[in-house]
Amino acid sequence: MSSPITKITPNRPVFEDNDPQDELITLNIGPTHPATHGVFQNVVQIDGERIVSGVSTIGYIHRAFEKIAEHRPFYQITPLTDRLNYCSSPINNIGWHMTVEKLLGIEIPKRVQYMRVIVMELARIADHIICNGILGVDTGAFSGFLYVMQEREFIYEIYEEICGARLTTNIGRIGGFERDFNEVAFQKIEEFLERYPPVLKEFEELFVRNRIFIERTAGVAGVTPEEALDYSWSGPILRATGVDYDVRVVSPYCSYEEFDFEVPVGTNGDVYDRFMVRNAEMYESLKIIRQALDKIAKEPAGVFHADVPEFYLPPKEQVYNNMEALIYHFKIVMGEWETPQSEVYHAVEGANGELGFYLIHDGGRTPYRLHFRRPSFVNYQMFAPMSAGMLLSDAILNMSSLNVIAGELDA
Amino acid sequence: MDKLTNQFIVDNLTGKFGQDIEILGEPYDLLTVSTISSRITELLIYLKDEESLRFNYLTDITAVHYPKQDKEFAVVYHLHNLFQNIRIRIKVFLDGSNPTISTVTNIWKGANWMERETYDFYGINFEGHPDLRRILNMDELDVFPMRKEHPLEDPNRVDKKDFYFGR
Numbered sequence: 001m002s003s004p005i006t007k008i009t010p011n012r013p014v015f016e017d018n019d020p021q022d023e024l025i026t027l028n029i030g031p032t033h034p035a036t037h038g039v040f041q042n043v044v045q046i047d048g049e050r051i052v053s054g055v056s057t058i059g060y061i062h063r064a065f066e067k068i069a070e071h072r073p074f075y076q077i078t079p080l081t082d083r084l085n086y087c088s089s090p091i092n093n094i095g096w097h098m099t100v101e102k103l104l105g106i107e108i109p110k111r112v113q114y115m116r117v118i119v120m121e122l123a124r125i126a127d128h129i130i131c132n133g134i135l136g137v138d139t140g141a142f143s144g145f146l147y148v149m150q151e152r153e154f155i156y157e158i159y160e161e162i163c164g165a166r167l168t169t170n171i172g173r174i175g176g177f178e179r180d181f182n183e184v185a186f187q188k189i190e191e192f193l194e195r196y197p198p199v200l201k202e203f204e205e206l207f208v209r210n211r212i213f214i215e216r217t218a219g220v221a222g223v224t225p226e227e228a229l230d231y232s233w234s235g236p237i238l239r240a241t242g243v244d245y246d247v248r249v250v251s252p253y254c255s256y257e258e259f260d261f262e263v264p265v266g267t268n269g270d271v272y273d274r275f276m277v278r279n280a281e282m283y284e285s286l287k288i289i290r291q292a293l294d295k296i297a298k299e300p301a302g303v304f305h306a307d308v309p310e311f312y313l314p315p316k317e318q319v320y321n322n323m324e325a326l327i328y329h330f331k332i333v334m335g336e337w338e339t340p341q342s343e344v345y346h347a348v349e350g351a352n353g354e355l356g357f358y359l360i361h362d363g364g365r366t367p368y369r370l371h372f373r374r375p376s377f378v379n380y381q382m383f384a385p386m387s388a389g390m391l392l393s394d395a396i397l398n399m400s401s402l403n404v405i406a407g408e409l410d411a
Numbered sequence: 412m413d414k415l416t417n418q419f420i421v422d423n424l425t426g427k428f429g430q431d432i433e434i435l436g437e438p439y440d441l442l443t444v445s446t447i448s449s450r451i452t453e454l455l456i457y458l459k460d461e462e463s464l465r466f467n468y469l470t471d472i473t474a475v476h477y478p479k480q481d482k483e484f485a486v487v488y489h490l491h492n493l494f495q496n497i498r499i500r501i502k503v504f505l506d507g508s509n510p511t512i513s514t515v516t517n518i519w520k521g522a523n524w525m526e527r528e529t530y531d532f533y534g535i536n537f538e539g540h541p542d543l544r545r546i547l548n549m550d551e552l553d554v555f556p557m558r559k560e561h562p563l564e565d566p567n568r569v570d571k572k573d574f575y576f577g578r
Contacts, residue, residue, distance in 0.1 A: 059547035066532070067556060071563045102439060229493075232469050232521030243493075245468075250496045336576060342438045345489060345500065347470075356471060358489070364573070371473040373489075381524040410547055 024052055027392075031060050035396045037134060038406030042384065042399075049392050054384040058377075062410040069370040073335045074100045075174055077370070082168035084374060085408040087130050088123035088351040090159070090171045095348035098253055099357040100174045101306075103344045108306050111299035112176045113254045114292040118189060119162065119171060120254070120348075121285040121292075125196070126155045127351030128236075128278040128285075131403040135275055136207060138400045139216045144206040151196050158192065161185035175312035176305025186293075193290055197283075204279055214272060221386060221398035223269035231382040235353025235375050237402060240277045241269030247349035258295070259288050271394075271401040311337065335365030352376050352403055376408040415495045417442040420464065427457060435502065445502040448512045451486075454501065455518055458490060466490035466499060469515070472525035474533040478559045483507030486535055488515075505535065514540040532557035 030041035039061050044054040065080045072080075081092035094116050101108060108116075129152045133145035156166040161184050163171045172178065207213045223233075225241045238245055246263045248256040264280035266273030305312050309328045318325035331337065341363045347356040353375030360369040379402055387395045417437055424432045424444060431450050435443040446454050458466040470489040477483055482504035491498050503512060514537040515522045526537040527546040534555035537543055545552065554561060569575075 059545075059549075062547040064556065067561075067563055229468055230520045232519060232525075245493055250493075334576065343443075344439050345441055345471075345498070354470065356489070358471065358473060358487070360475060365576075369475045371471070373471040377524065377528075378521060381521065 023047065029396075031057075035138070035399070037400060038404060038409070040380075040404070040406055040409060042387075044387065044392070044395070046392060051387045051390050051392055051395055054387045054395075056380065056384045058380070059410050061406055065411045066370055066372065069367055071366055073365050074337075074367070075332075077367070078172075079168065079170050081372075082170055083407050084372060084411060085127070085350060085352060085355075085376065085405045086167060087405055088127035089167065089169045090119045090123040091127075091348060091350050092355065093169060093171045094120055094254075095346065095350070095355050096357055097172050097174050098348065099344060099346040099359055102346050103342060103359060103361060104174075104308075104311060104339060106175055106306050106308050106311065108176065108254075109299075109303050110255065111296055111303045112305060114295045114299070115177060115181060115304065116172065116254050117256065117259070117292045118289050118296075119159075121288045122155050122158060122189075122192075124351050125282050125285050126152050127403070128282050131351075131401070132203075132207075132275055132278050135217075135271070135397065135400050136213075138397055139213055141206060141210070141213065144203045147199055148203050151192075151199055154188070154192055154195075158185060158188045161188060173305065173312060175308045180302060180304040189289065189293065193286060193293075197286060200279075200282055207275065208279075216393075217271040217275060217397060217401075219268070220271045220394045221269075221390065221401070223382075223386070225269070227382075228269060232378050233353065233382070235350065235379070236277045236281060237269070237274050237379060238353065239263065240266035240273035242267055247347050247354050251347065253346075253348060259291050261285075261288050271397050274401045337365070339363055347373070350375055352405065352408065353379060372411055374408045374411055376402075376404045377411070380404045380409055415464070415492065415497050417497075420497075420499065423461070423464065424454075428454065441498055441500055443500040443502065445485075445504060448503050448505055451488075451501070451503050452513050452515065452518070455488065455490070455515055458499070458501075459518060464492065465494055466492045468493050469519040469521055469525075470498070472515070472522055472529055474529045474535050474557075476533060476557065476559045478507075480504070484510045484533060484535060486510075486512055486529065509536070510534065511536040511538055513538045514543075516540055531555070534558070 024045045024047055027044050027046055029044060030036040031039050041057040042054055045052045069077050069080060078093050078096055081096045082089040084092050129148045133148050136144045159169050160166055162181055163169050223241050225243045228238050228241045234245060242265050244263050244265050249263055261284040264277050266277050313332055314325035314328055319329045339361060341361060343360040345356060345358045347354045355375055356373030358371040359367050362368040383399060383402060420442055421434055431447050433445045435445050458464050468491040470491050473487050475485045475487060484505040486503045488501040489498060505512060512535060514526060524546060526540055527543060529535050530537060530543055531545045531548050532555060
């Protein structure tokens, strides 16, 4: 086969290449196209319905987080991490807290770790709900999306009980949480564990054996494990190819090693397998939350942060009435921390893959350098090369099953 | 197979590369080595293909700017051995005037966008990269914004200066 004819030239307006007499048509998908589910652009050349070549253009919502982070104290970077993968911001928040705690050598009480596990697994479910729901929408099955979206709403209500916010949560603090889970939060988590499995079952029955869905997704955009590793894929899409790489298992954080759960893997790495892996992961997450609740019940109640007064803000009434608390408050707010000069890489299993924080600290008030290893960014670069030769409608499905979140893509 | 240890990796690499490998330490158990820019491709291929090392997964490429150092830029590679779950960090220090290093896209295709991002923010030239152009910033930008000489805030603002806090 001869090499594909491509006339897309980087840095030139696309219409200059677009000769209406030509047999190939240049098509813009995005930046704001409903099928991209986010602000990024793909310029593809199509021959009929088949994609000949494509170029991805990203960076439409680049907000220079790495630069801003070099000018902010640690606790003010948490709101930036919210806006990376905004579908599962608690994972980003807690991943960042853990990075700083690793740098400072803070020991976190078990109960706080289990609380974090609950929040992170809820976030994973919320993220997978979106991805699988949208995948359904893209294949033409709208109703399943609505069933599960209600449950995502319920997860947001749990967030609200825990931290007061819904989407960009800013959850937790360095050293623990800003407050304990209240009674309502625990009740709602219990209620979620009750009510979600039947909904998920119903959702999955709409798809798993559905002939239209299988024909649209099975065998579409299959990726071999070698290719996936070559492109540094991680997360559910890597596991769909059959590689059982899960950061929660290989380098456990937050006591994940104490939990009993399985890492679902696929075989073909196609869109159907990715759907199935995410679906199975939601059940595993529910299992983890159940275990975490049981573990919390055995821990001493009321512990919601580590005993590190030099890094954890004291309660406000203490600040007004207690000298030491006032000093600590002042030192934390003004950035007078005793911090080691070191560098640390910490990775968590985000909803899309390995979310890494590479922090270089020179002992000042702000990080010297902070780099986010963003799974969407790394995963998405294979999209344009793998689209060549694919049907346009399959490429759309492929894109939505990669679950690219524009905020994480662009940082 | 025995569990791979940092000490084994250090011995293996110094045996193979001798003077060109410098051990920078093991902060938080992550072995950090540095090498010279002319041997980075060789080192990465060796780390990937050598039977006893097998760092098969490229986690991340990024850069750091140290304006006060002789060699201003550091390109940082994070590799991961997925078979035995051990990570390594490799740093290459580059001159400030025209930081150039050879690409690793021929070893891992996933390096493509990571290198483009590094180029975009730090202006590191990755020689042999198939498509080295800006990725997140606009094409018309004529600076490399993550370099330390570009301040984020108004530089005349003094109320947050370190000397107010005895530093």
